[in-house]
Amino acid sequence: MKKQVWEILPQREQEARELSSSLGLEPLAASVLAARGYTGESARPLLRGGGQLFDPMTMRDLDRAAQAVSETVEAGGMICIYGDYDCDGVTATVMLKDYFDAVGARSCYYIPDREREGYGLNCAAIDQLHRLGVDLILTVDNGVSAVDEIAYAYSLGMRVVVTDHHQPGPVLPHAEAVVDPHREDCGYPFKHLCGVGVAFKLLCALEGEWGECLLEQYADLLAIGTVADVVALTGENRLFVTRGLAMLRESPRPGVRALLEVARIGEGTLHTDAIAFGLAPRINAAGRLGSADLAAMLLLTESEDEARELAGQMEERNVLRREEEKKIADRIAAQIQKNPAQIRRRILVFSGEDFQAGVVGIVCSRLVERFGKPCLIIACDGSSAKGSGRSVEGFSLIDAVAACGHLLTRYGGHPMAAGFSLDTDKIGEFADALERYAADCGEMPIPRLTIDAVVSPDQLTVDAVRRLSCLEPFGCENPAPVFLLDGMRLEQVVPLSGGKHCKLRLSRGSAQLSALCFFTRPDQLEALPGETIDIACAVSINEYQGQRSVSVRCVDYRLHHSDLLALWQGEQRYERYLRREGPVRDLIPSREETAVVYRYLRQKGALSLSEQAIYCRVTREHPLDYVRFRIALSVMLELGLVERRRNGDGEVLAVVPGAAKVQLENSLILKELVAAI
Numbered sequence: 001m002k003k004q005v006w007e008i009l010p011q012r013e014q015e016a017r018e019l020s021s022s023l024g025l026e027p028l029a030a031s032v033l034a035a036r037g038y039t040g041e042s043a044r045p046l047l048r049g050g051g052q053l054f055d056p057m058t059m060r061d062l063d064r065a066a067q068a069v070s071e072t073v074e075a076g077g078m079i080c081i082y083g084d085y086d087c088d089g090v091t092a093t094v095m096l097k098d099y100f101d102a103v104g105a106r107s108c109y110y111i112p113d114r115e116r117e118g119y120g121l122n123c124a125a126i127d128q129l130h131r132l133g134v135d136l137i138l139t140v141d142n143g144v145s146a147v148d149e150i151a152y153a154y155s156l157g158m159r160v161v162v163t164d165h166h167q168p169g170p171v172l173p174h175a176e177a178v179v180d181p182h183r184e185d186c187g188y189p190f191k192h193l194c195g196v197g198v199a200f201k202l203l204c205a206l207e208g209e210w211g212e213c214l215l216e217q218y219a220d221l222l223a224i225g226t227v228a229d230v231v232a233l234t235g236e237n238r239l240f241v242t243r244g245l246a247m248l249r250e251s252p253r254p255g256v257r258a259l260l261e262v263a264r265i266g267e268g269t270l271h272t273d274a275i276a277f278g279l280a281p282r283i284n285a286a287g288r289l290g291s292a293d294l295a296a297m298l299l300l301t302e303s304e305d306e307a308r309e310l311a312g313q314m315e316e317r318n319v320l321r322r323e324e325e326k327k328i329a330d331r332i333a334a335q336i337q338k339n340p341a342q343i344r345r346r347i348l349v350f351s352g353e354d355f356q357a358g359v360v361g362i363v364c365s366r367l368v369e370r371f372g373k374p375c376l377i378i379a380c381d382g383s384s385a386k387g388s389g390r391s392v393e394g395f396s397l398i399d400a401v402a403a404c405g406h407l408l409t410r411y412g413g414h415p416m417a418a419g420f421s422l423d424t425d426k427i428g429e430f431a432d433a434l435e436r437y438a439a440d441c442g443e444m445p446i447p448r449l450t451i452d453a454v455v456s457p458d459q460l461t462v463d464a465v466r467r468l469s470c471l472e473p474f475g476c477e478n479p480a481p482v483f484l485l486d487g488m489r490l491e492q493v494v495p496l497s498g499g500k501h502c503k504l505r506l507s508r509g510s511a512q513l514s515a516l517c518f519f520t521r522p523d524q525l526e527a528l529p530g531e532t533i534d535i536a537c538a539v540s541i542n543e544y545q546g547q548r549s550v551s552v553r554c555v556d557y558r559l560h561h562s563d564l565l566a567l568w569q570g571e572q573r574y575e576r577y578l579r580r581e582g583p584v585r586d587l588i589p590s591r592e593e594t595a596v597v598y599r600y601l602r603q604k605g606a607l608s609l610s611e612q613a614i615y616c617r618v619t620r621e622h623p624l625d626y627v628r629f630r631i632a633l634s635v636m637l638e639l640g641l642v643e644r645r646r647n648g649d650g651e652v653l654a655v656v657p658g659a660a661k662v663q664l665e666n667s668l669i670l671k672e673l674v675a676a677i
Contacts, residue, residue: 004372004447004556005564006536008484009035011454019043026467028460031453032481033471046478047470051190051235053211056204060186065161065177066205068136072159073105077135081109082121083296084141084195085287087228087280091221092140092163092196094299098218099203108132111292114358118386119412119419121149130156136176139163141195144180145412147173163198165231167414192232196225197240219243220251221299227272228280233475241473245270255298258311259283268543272473285318288358324356328363328377331355344575346438347400348375349431351387355379361388361417368392372447372568374400376418376434378427384409385424391416394445395438404433446568449556451536452481457488457511465539465550482555485513486534493522493529499649504554506535515552523650526613532560559616567612570626577627584676586625589632591664596622597632598655601642606654608647635667 012034020030022040033043045051056062072079079100083093093109100107112118112125120142126149129137136159143150143162150160150173160175165182172178179198181188193201200222204211215222223244226237233241248270251257256279263278286295294317298310332350336343342350348371357379367375368390374397376389391397396415405411407430411420422430438444460483474480485506492505502522504515515535517525527533535557542551558564576582600618601607607614615629636642639662644651664670 004449005568006451006484006556006558007448008451008454011035015039023047025470026464028453028455028464029468029470031455032468035452046238051239053236053239054189055210056201059179059181059188059198059201060183061177061179062201062205065163065179065202068159068161068176069138069202069206072136073100073103075135076106078133079105079107079136079138080129080132080134081107082125082129082137082139082142083109083111083292084119085111085114085292086141087283088195088225089141090283090287090292090295090299091225091228092199094296095196095203095218095221096138096140096199097296097300099206108134109296111287111296113291114287118410118421121146121153123149123152126153126156126158130158134158136161140199141165143173143175144168144178145173147171150175163195163202165193165195165198190235190237192235192237194226194229194231194237196222196229197231197237200240215240215243217252220247220253220256223248224256224275224279224283227275227473227475228283230476232477233272233473234477238473238478241272241475245272245274245473248274253299254304254307255301255310258304258307259298259314261308262311262315269469272475276475281321282314282318285321286314289317289320289324289356321359321362324359325363328352328355328360329366332363332367332377341578343371343373344578345431345435346373346444347431347434348373349378349427349434350376351378351380351385351427353380357381357386357388361390361419364388364390373444374438376431378422380424380427383424384421385427386421387419389413389418389420391418392445392447395441400434400437403437404430407433443572446565449536450479450482451484454484454486457485457506457508457513460513460539460550460552462541462548462550466541466548468539480538482536482538484534484536485515485552487560488533488535490527490529490531490533493525495522504535506533513550513552515554517554517557520554521649523608523648526609527557527559528609534558534560534562559613562616567616567626570615571612574627574630577631584673587627587631588670588673589628589635593624593628594632594635594664596624597629598636598641601653602655606645606647606652608650608652614653631669631673635664635669638667638669639664 016030016034019025019033019040020027023043081093081096083089093111097107097109110125110129117125137153138161140163142164144164144166153160162173162175162178164180167182168180181191181193200218203214207214219240222240226240231237248256259279259282263282265274265278283295286292294310294314298307298314301307331352335350348367360377360379364375364377372392374389374391374395376387378385378387389397397418398413398415401411401418401420407422407426409421411418413419468481488506488508490504491507494503496503499521502517502520502525504517506513506515515537536555538553538555540551542549577587597618611630611633615626618624640656641659641662642653643656644653
């Protein structure tokens with residue numbers, strides 16, 4: 001079971017029927033929209049594939065930006081597009097470079113090296129551009145906080161135009177123009193553009209149009225950058241992605257087509273997953289392991305042969321990126337095994353000498369999903385170190401990092417992610433300071449899974465699932481629907497791909513279906529054949545040899561009607577006990593409670609289940625406090641009444657056969673608890 005609590009949206013059956021009738025929707029799609037609070041009026045723009053294009057000139061400073069760029073072009077000056085090494089920054093850089101080439105402007109681009117230079121403008125790069133004779137620096141996806149660097153560029157006689165989408169600081173840089181929809185004085189009606197979206201608005205201003213014609217040229221790049229940057233897929237972004245997905249297959253860019261080929265994205269309709277899991281990781285890999293110039297060259301080339309060669313090089317980097325991720329993940333797993341106390345902290349911090357700084361953020365995301373806590377990973381290089389972190393909804397990581405800023409040499413980010421640099425010998429102090437900050441914030445937030453609709457197996461027909469496509473494209477603030485199939489009997493667990501994944505054969509009454517559990521080995525499944533479970537799932541259409549069927553993917557599962565909130569809160573209390581925080585008077589398990597747990601384990605035999613899963617089963621018949629249950633289990637392990645032992649790739653928990661009788665009072669765990677009262 002994942003460490004998250006299920007939130008089932010209100011099931012608005014009357015509103016769903018009205019939506020189905022007024023908009024001609026299939027009932028399953030109408031149920032999703034109704035649960036998300038849509039009405040007939042608010043749903044229409046969504047179903048049309050996006051919102052309208054807005055007047056670009058309502059964006060603050062865009063007129064000044066267009067004027068500065070136009071003056072430089074007319075004077076024959078050199079413009080340098082100063083980009084970023086992520087997918088958003090690369091696509092924005094490529095789009096502007098392609099445009100300037102088309103209109104005959106003198107231009108170049110500069111993308112800083114992630115390892116050597118880090119994010120944004122830096123004075124060494126500005127010196128280099130000055131030596132190259134650059135007259136105007138045009139930033140994309142960065143620049144709004146580069147106050148000192150932009151002042152330095154002006155001291156050398158260069159001008160700067162900023163286009164960015166990050167939150168501005170208290171002071172804006174002094175530039176020809178600072179274009180950012182998040183400026184407090186910017187009246188642009190749509191605030192969720194990413195870097196390539198803001199750069200697109202500059203092109204609209206240069207061309208004197210709202211963007212319809214430009215979309216025909218650049219929707220593919222807009223879609224890639226927008227999906228990759230995980231901005232809200234509402235309003236204009238939804239329009240960009242809808243148009244871009246339709247354009248990708250027939251993109252005029254050989255590099256895009258070559259990237260689709262190496263990513264093995266087959267024929268058929270493209271969805272946002274093709275970008276998020278196919279194109280974007282490969283573009284990002286160029287900047288994570290080397291220079292993002294490789295990705296820019298690929299997207300700019302007009303040669304089919306060069307595109308295939310460059311795409312092959314990017315695929316090699318992507319393979320290397322996955323290898324580096326696995327190496328870091330394996331090292332961290334070994335650290336946890338050696339010192340399990342690390343994962344009891346409110347904020348997880350890991351470090352390593354040979355970690356690749358460019359990929360630690362990806363591993364962070366996976367650890368956040370696994371443990372349900374903010375996570376930071378630090379790559380050490382001698383006396384200096386760089387780190388990246390990811391958070392959970394409701395805990396601002398950038399605020400936490402900023403509160404410890406006196407220990408850092410550099411930091412930046414937003415509530416859900418942060419990057420930072422520090423001296424290696426400060427890592428322990430930094431981790432402790434983060435932990436104190438989190439403790440002062442009170443209870444850490446609980447990760448939650450939103451479920452759109454409770455359905456029965458017979459509702460998941462090919463036609464119903466196919467017609468969910470009217471809700472696409474899916475992404476941030478318009479996620480793919482998650483459905484709840486409750487009260488399903490687990491009939492069989494079938495290993496797939498050599499045991500890497502598994503398939504659950506389920507039934508309810510006369511209905512039967514299968515659900516795929518990716519990256520879950522059969523021995524890791526915390527449900528046993530014959531049990532009744534609830535499945536949170538995503539659905540799609542699978543096509544094979546001309547036949548269509550419904551594919552059900554398990555997002556999460558639980559023992560039928562388990563109280564996941566109470567379980568999570570119990571886990572938080574247990575971690576407080578392990579950290580020796582708070583009173584312990586009510587934590588000592590009674591002899592009877594310990595006996596209940598022992599008898600259950602003796603009856604069931606060896607179990608490859610987590611403590612949380614065992615607790616859910618024991619308390620079906622014998623209500624127990626979660627913390628006392630965990631302490632009782634620890635006491636029995638300490639006294640040799642039960643044991644953990646290896647079983648294939650996993651572990652099992654079982655009663656020790658023929659164990660000698662023991663006195664619970666001899667437990668050091670219990671003695672410590674009694675002494676603390």
